[in-house]
Amino acid sequence: GGQVGQSGGSSGSSNADNKNLVLIPGVSAEPFYISMQCGVEAEAKAKGYTVKTQAPQKFNPSDQTPIVTGILANKPAAVLIAPTDDKAMAGPMKQLKDAGIKVIEVDTSLQDTSIAESSISSNNEQGGKLAADTLAKLVGDKKGSVLVLNTVAGTSTTDAREKGFKEEIAKYPNITYIGQQYTDNDAAQSAQKVTATLSSNPDLIGIFATNLNTGEGAATGLRTAGKTGQVNLVGFDASPKEVSDLKDGSFQALIAQDPATIGKDGVDQAVAALTGGSVTRNIATDLVSITKDNMDQQSKYFYKSSC
Amino acid sequence: MSTPLLEARSLVKHYGSVEALRGASFEVSAGEVVSLIGDNGAGKSTFIKCLSGAEQPDSGEILLEGKQIHLDSPTTARSLGIETVYQDLAVAPDLDPAANLYLGREIKRKGILGALGMLDKAEMRRRATEEFGRLGVTLQSVEVPIGALSGGQRQSVAVARSVVWASKVVFMDEPTAALGVVQRERVLDVIRKVRDAGIGVVLISHNMPEVLSVSDRVEVLRLGKRVARFKAGEASLEDLVGAMTGALVQEDVS
Amino acid sequence: MSTPLLEARSLVKHYGSVEALRGASFEVSAGEVVSLIGDNGAGKSTFIKCLSGAEQPDSGEILLEGKQIHLDSPTTARSLGIETVYQDLAVAPDLDPAANLYLGREIKRKGILGALGMLDKAEMRRRATEEFGRLGVTLQSVEVPIGALSGGQRQSVAVARSVVWASKVVFMDEPTAALGVVQRERVLDVIRKVRDAGIGVVLISHNMPEVLSVSDRVEVLRLGKRVARFKAGEASLEDLVGAMTGALVQEDVS
Amino acid sequence: MTTVSESVAPLEKQSFGRRLAGANTLWIALVLLALVVVFGIIDPGGILNLTNLQYLLIETSVLLVLSVGMTFVIITSGIDLSVGSVLVFSGITSALAMNALSGGDSTDAGWGVIIVGGVVALVSGAAWGVLNGLLIARAKIPALIVTLGSFGAALGAGELLTGGSDVRTMPTALARSLGSGTLLGGIPTMVVFAAVVAAIGAWLLSTTRFGRYTYAIGSNEVAAQRTGIGVTRHLVLVYVLSGVLSGLAGFMSLAYFTTTTLTSHSTDNLNAIAGVVLGGTSLFGGVGSVIGTVIGVFIPAVLNKGFTIIGVNVFWQPIAVAIVLVAAVWFDQVRRRARNQR
Amino acid sequence: MTTVSESVAPLEKQSFGRRLAGANTLWIALVLLALVVVFGIIDPGGILNLTNLQYLLIETSVLLVLSVGMTFVIITSGIDLSVGSVLVFSGITSALAMNALSGGDSTDAGWGVIIVGGVVALVSGAAWGVLNGLLIARAKIPALIVTLGSFGAALGAGELLTGGSDVRTMPTALARSLGSGTLLGGIPTMVVFAAVVAAIGAWLLSTTRFGRYTYAIGSNEVAAQRTGIGVTRHLVLVYVLSGVLSGLAGFMSLAYFTTTTLTSHSTDNLNAIAGVVLGGTSLFGGVGSVIGTVIGVFIPAVLNKGFTIIGVNVFWQPIAVAIVLVAAVWFDQVRRRARNQR
Numbered sequence A: 001g002g003q004v005g006q007s008g009g010s011s012g013s014s015n016a017d018n019k020n021l022v023l024i025p026g027v028s029a030e031p032f033y034i035s036m037q038c039g040v041e042a043e044a045k046a047k048g049y050t051v052k053t054q055a056p057q058k059f060n061p062s063d064q065t066p067i068v069t070g071i072l073a074n075k076p077a078a079v080l081i082a083p084t085d086d087k088a089m090a091g092p093m094k095q096l097k098d099a100g101i102k103v104i105e106v107d108t109s110l111q112d113t114s115i116a117e118s119s120i121s122s123n124n125e126q127g128g129k130l131a132a133d134t135l136a137k138l139v140g141d142k143k144g145s146v147l148v149l150n151t152v153a154g155t156s157t158t159d160a161r162e163k164g165f166k167e168e169i170a171k172y173p174n175i176t177y178i179g180q181q182y183t184d185n186d187a188a189q190s191a192q193k194v195t196a197t198l199s200s201n202p203d204l205i206g207i208f209a210t211n212l213n214t215g216e217g218a219a220t221g222l223r224t225a226g227k228t229g230q231v232n233l234v235g236f237d238a239s240p241k242e243v244s245d246l247k248d249g250s251f252q253a254l255i256a257q258d259p260a261t262i263g264k265d266g267v268d269q270a271v272a273a274l275t276g277g278s279v280t281r282n283i284a285t286d287l288v289s290i291t292k293d294n295m296d297q298q299s300k301y302f303y304k305s306s307c
Numbered sequence B, C: 001m002s003t004p005l006l007e008a009r010s011l012v013k014h015y016g017s018v019e020a021l022r023g024a025s026f027e028v029s030a031g032e033v034v035s036l037i038g039d040n041g042a043g044k045s046t047f048i049k050c051l052s053g054a055e056q057p058d059s060g061e062i063l064l065e066g067k068q069i070h071l072d073s074p075t076t077a078r079s080l081g082i083e084t085v086y087q088d089l090a091v092a093p094d095l096d097p098a099a100n101l102y103l104g105r106e107i108k109r110k111g112i113l114g115a116l117g118m119l120d121k122a123e124m125r126r127r128a129t130e131e132f133g134r135l136g137v138t139l140q141s142v143e144v145p146i147g148a149l150s151g152g153q154r155q156s157v158a159v160a161r162s163v164v165w166a167s168k169v170v171f172m173d174e175p176t177a178a179l180g181v182v183q184r185e186r187v188l189d190v191i192r193k194v195r196d197a198g199i200g201v202v203l204i205s206h207n208m209p210e211v212l213s214v215s216d217r218v219e220v221l222r223l224g225k226r227v228a229r230f231k232a233g234e235a236s237l238e239d240l241v242g243a244m245t246g247a248l249v250q251e252d253v254s
Numbered sequence D, E: 001m002t003t004v005s006e007s008v009a010p011l012e013k014q015s016f017g018r019r020l021a022g023a024n025t026l027w028i029a030l031v032l033l034a035l036v037v038v039f040g041i042i043d044p045g046g047i048l049n050l051t052n053l054q055y056l057l058i059e060t061s062v063l064l065v066l067s068v069g070m071t072f073v074i075i076t077s078g079i080d081l082s083v084g085s086v087l088v089f090s091g092i093t094s095a096l097a098m099n100a101l102s103g104g105d106s107t108d109a110g111w112g113v114i115i116v117g118g119v120v121a122l123v124s125g126a127a128w129g130v131l132n133g134l135l136i137a138r139a140k141i142p143a144l145i146v147t148l149g150s151f152g153a154a155l156g157a158g159e160l161l162t163g164g165s166d167v168r169t170m171p172t173a174l175a176r177s178l179g180s181g182t183l184l185g186g187i188p189t190m191v192v193f194a195a196v197v198a199a200i201g202a203w204l205l206s207t208t209r210f211g212r213y214t215y216a217i218g219s220n221e222v223a224a225q226r227t228g229i230g231v232t233r234h235l236v237l238v239y240v241l242s243g244v245l246s247g248l249a250g251f252m253s254l255a256y257f258t259t260t261t262l263t264s265h266s267t268d269n270l271n272a273i274a275g276v277v278l279g280g281t282s283l284f285g286g287v288g289s290v291i292g293t294v295i296g297v298f299i300p301a302v303l304n305k306g307f308t309i310i311g312v313n314v315f316w317q318p319i320a321v322a323i324v325l326v327a328a329v330w331f332d333q334v335r336r337r338a339r340n341q342r
């Protein structure tokens, strides 16, 4: 038997007049990706390119694949994509490359490094480590246990954050890591897990919430239990809501990425690849820990809800 | 005969490729019991459904007291005083007998609670028990859903419902088919009483002795058309059977 | 009388607080038509359901040809040669008449396709048409689901099914209730033929003339108990009604 | 022809004890009780602890409000998959309205604005209900398709309104009163809301004409139609009820989470349906009760809470929940069947 | 008493044209065709392009396999919410088995190992089917509760086996053959698998005794029981069929994605049910067809693909899908009703 896409291998005619870019984020309705989209759009405009964004409804490869293959028909010059699985998305993304479309990875990347021209991301595992250090600093030398709230088992980004956190928190002898709870990425479940954990582990001193929904749920759970501020809550990302929660004390710290820069760099690399400029294979962007104290200095990392 | 109370002219009704009614006509006057008879599948039930708003005929006209009416739903028919006992019993199997009797005509409580829509269940149960007594319906328990009742009990409830509410015409599609001897007599008595109250009664039955005993007139349907009409006393059992089977043709069947 | 073909002793059946059977007994012999009569709610259908495996009695025993049997499901009863026409028609409304006739007894194709479970629909339709002809069932189309048929047509299909398959006993719970005059006669003829083939027939009916004309014996149920038994020819209509209503008591009703 | 009626068995009313034992909700209520007791024995300080019970009640109140509406829908033999998205949509319109009335930031808004916000939430929910109801009852499109459509569409519409991110400002007064406040000497306001909704729902369903028509339509829609019940109208009202309660749930959720939790409600529909069915309401319509639903909603809630408290392995949790759910219904069935035999 | 039968209307067979027009699937098939044409006109190079059609077929094949099983289940008036999780579970057991047989890493495994992997997937699916079937048919627990339970439990069990992360090693030969290979001169192997499953399913449902019993049970379970059909046994088999097909789908998904895609299948159940219902199968059982399901599954797939190609705003997409879905069913209903009037 042959291979799919073999026949339709519409020659890699990368037309220099083609100024169309496509951004395929990991999921729609997510401030992180909206901020990235803002960065992409601003930079593309500056460089004379147009961008269309097509996001899957859910952060998973079976929702993202049809978008990737659908985009093929539009023959954009380059695609900026956050692959939702480092293996499953290799097949569809290879089709893009085979069709002569330049592929740039933003936020996440494939195991197979032969497909993308460039990968721009912050390191999620690193983010988890940063969360652990931040939390440890917040609790000082108090003894107690900490909890991680994860989304859905198998989600690559949040799993990496948990992994980094777990490794790093082990370095603090006064802190016991009691493991992670999955929340189905649902704020209500997240709140429920927090109040239940408070009951079984009254010595809870910290929570690391690996994304927006888990963070919002955790803040609600702590509010219900009257433990806001007593249990240190470290969130991931810096959506406008999370930032205002940080300000009012619902969160004690946020681990922020720099989505706008990821987007901007993505466009730059795409343009370089299209115009024969020099392409950097891997770019790591900043990860910062934002607390109430340093939030004014770090405000450039705050995510946007619209451009 | 003066203007009939209810009259149907040349009703036609198709179900896909099946022609259930092929131009059937019919009339009933106030204070009259008319039996509608015919072979299985002759179209009797379809006819009744058209006359009670449960189905809409494809063509033909229906007149109430001489005025053409459009029965777009059973609600319209009921509001015109037309009640029906359907052959495929139109009861809610999960509700109890009293609830079924009062379905669509619930009694509400007095005062504010009633205005809020609260039902007077005790009163409905009491009155239902009375009505069932009148028809000789024997129930071991009033609290079981009607789906758990015996076939005859279920049928009695449906009959009771129609006679309680009718003000102009009652259609009864095989009301006695499942009834015991005693209950059947009671229902025939009730039919007579209803007739005497000036209401038109249309009875569908395959029981010829019953038809002959209770009807003022008999109309015969065959293959979706009226083929014969008889006055009470004028028809013998043989005539009726002959008309139903096609051996005897009275009306013009083109 | 020799050992009866099928015998029931003191069956008791409760539904919640309702006592449908309070120690009912009954027998039928091969080549005999026994009618089971009684008022609405007397427990006739419940009784038949217990004897055909559709319901399990709370106590009592059932014997087939003198041997005690345990009817845990209708499948068991059917495999013992017992067929039933249920009052609440046991048909699949979305299937067509032929499919219903052969339900659970499908004819498969010859050869490998048949071994794979493939049905011979044409053959079933052909034979069904034959059977319906025998019972005088008139259908405008064989391709409509049975739920769309007239009440009598539906009933005819159920009757046809039972007589086609029975080898020992046929129970018929008001098989003629919805039938036209012609179809009713046909069914009564079929009942006689089935009886003549040595099969025991149990008929439930509220139509006393019919009962008197077709039965070899009549058993009367009242409030869940057998209260009287009559031989054909020995009973008058008045006796039957008296027994059903409790005016006449023959058996020991404690 | 003789008439008889003396020997007719009397129309007996069942004794209270028998009615209780016969109540469809008794056995499943016992299951719930047993669960609480078992968790209480395993971890005495855990679930039986008053604070924990309070949390449990608060955390279940939004779902309960949705489930009350769902009970009516399912009794008509319908289904409403759109509840979670309508909840989100209503929360968004409500939050946006409150912001608009407060010049863009409603954080310090007063009660006038909050009340308008509540009304907007209810009206938004009602609007989706009307749409669902008309398409289902009038155009006769299967409820599953219609509400699956509005499940997607309501969320999409909400995201359109906000550009895909949560609305971040809402009145602090709302969060402090409804969201985390208490009433009547310590009962959380969320719980009071849910309890009132459940009580009114139970009353409406079991004692009023509206409730009776709901049962009748689910039991036999054709029969209901033929007895002159305005089936179309009633069905529309039932979906409107479900929509309004989703709107209320959206408002409660907004107060509770202090944000619109856009992407958190994709499984609310299945959770609500499960609660309703656990509580003894049949998916085929005609039978069911609000009390059953209340119990049915709390069983998984207690399980989830209990398993987290006693520290069951995360991957075992859904397995354990499944086992207990199935066992609970099975026990309920067996008991009910035994009762019917006797 | 005279006998008559001459004038009895003959048992006519419907003409072919009428049968076609009457076919429950005709109108909805026209809707699908219309969609393709409309997208073709808006963007001629888009969906009508051969490669795009090929991708559409490949991407829909896993869901189609699930939906064929779901069709049988729904025709019995049941429901199977567990399909997506059983798919994941089967993919996991299959991948783990292949790895175990290859000393931990099956990347270079040969056909022997792959075939064992396939069998393990089917058996895993079947096992969940047996469990579902027995609980539903024998213990008489509502299908919704049972399969909602196994929906959670199968995923939990899968995660237990892998510690919550995807299994990422699987045979390259499998990925290149089933996953991305083509057969018979260019037809993707995935599509061949799905087409064969659909064809066998259609044959089984419409021509065999198994199919007939499926309809009979859904139409009237009591009647089926009374005519001597082994209802319990048949229902178990139907859920096993659904389980086996979920297992097959898991194997296909594994080959296609080359990993177990833990997070991808939480809405497979609703998607499959929607396809089945769109295709004219009633949730109340007794009616339906596999051909209808095939069409019903492709309608949302074409919509999603088409909207991506023509570049509709993401938030508008679910709204547009909802509108088209509802309109499609509505059109189908109106046409069918018109046909019945005539």
Ligand SMILES: Nc1ncnc2c1ncn2[C@@H]1O[C@H](COP(=O)(O)OP(=O)(O)OP(=O)(O)O)[C@@H](O)[C@H]1O
Residues within 6 Å of the ligand: B015, B016, B018, B019, B020, B038, B039, B040, B041, B042, B043, B044, B045, B046, B047, B087, C139, C140, C144, C148, C149, C150, C151, C152, C153, C178, C180
């Ligand atoms: N919904 C339907 N779809 C298709 N055919 C139908 C439908 N309803 C009735 N028919 C057909 O129309 C014809 C007339 O049916 P109808 O029920 O009116 O007969 P009937 O005279 O009441 O018979 P019976 O005495 O058996 O009750 C029959 O051939 C029946 O099969």
Ligand SMILES: Nc1ncnc2c1ncn2[C@@H]1O[C@H](COP(=O)(O)OP(=O)(O)OP(=O)(O)O)[C@@H](O)[C@H]1O
Residues within 6 Å of the ligand: B139, B140, B144, B148, B149, B150, B151, B152, B153, B178, B180, C015, C016, C018, C019, C020, C038, C039, C040, C041, C042, C043, C044, C045, C046, C047, C087
């Ligand atoms: N499933 C059930 N649940 C509760 N009560 C029932 C159930 N089935 C039957 N009954 C009751 O048992 C009694 C006997 O019913 P059955 O159907 O056997 O009567 P029958 O003699 O067949 O009456 P009919 O002549 O009206 O058909 C009735 O009072 C009926 O209401």
Ligand SMILES: O[C@@H]1[C@@H](O)[C@H](O)OC[C@H]1O
Residues within 6 Å of the ligand: A026, A030, A032, A059, A082, A107, A108, A157, A211, A212, A237, A257
């Ligand atoms: O990095 C992203 C994260 O910030 C968002 O919350 O979810 C998806 C991730 O890929």
Ligand SMILES: [Mg+2]
Residues within 6 Å of the ligand: B044, B045, B046, B087, B173, C150, C151, C152
């Ligand atoms: Mg009729």
Ligand SMILES: [Mg+2]
Residues within 6 Å of the ligand: B150, B151, B152, C044, C045, C046, C087, C173
């Ligand atoms: Mg009976």
